[in-house]
Amino acid sequence: MTNIDNSIDKLVKDNPIILFIKGSRSFPQCGFSQTVVNIFELMKVPYTTFNVLENEAIRQGIKTYSNWPTIPQVYIKEEFIGGADIIVALYQEGKLQEQIEKVLAD
Template identity: 55%
Template sequence: MSIRRSTSLQCENHSPDFEQETPSATKERIDALVKGNPVLLFMKGNKLFPQCGFSNTAVQILTTYNIDFETVDVLSDEAIRQGVKDYSQWPTIPQLYVAGEFVGGCDIMIEEYQNGNLAETIEKAKADMM
């Protein structure tokens, strides 16, 4: 059975003063999002309306697995946009996290999809969701 929601996560404690948020507070928000969602994609836009080709490709890959996954729109929160790059030590967006672990960006997702490793990772996360 496939369960899908078409929501995009809003970052907790988001306020108009987010530019003044400390890096450690941003890291805590990101950590809570990563740990609180079995499959999480930081992207430009959301799964219903990706705002770049790489984010669209990442969504299309995840959609093939018929799983529920959450997205965070980095365009709506500059602290998260930069903070997630620092958090993962990965310079680009989108960024995929499965079961609390960083998988990679779009290029890694494509490679892992093609060699079957992403399916294995997703299946483990799917089992954890039930």
């Protein structure tokens, strides 16, 4: 594992729900990141964001770590869930809420 992989691994393990996004929670800097933040805000659940624009090594490393080419990326309980399109679909189906309720119940 590289140092970047170790850093990402620590972020994922230390935060039950983490969104790797472009920008911050209060100021997402791309439409897809905005969409994902909006969904988590609507659900009113605790989550953490990591601004990949502030760390180029993690911005590139997260793509390898998850084997997913785009950002945002959402991890719940150390599991990679997906990007904006998958999060929107899971939310619309009610499956994202179910998954988060399980995490918060633990």
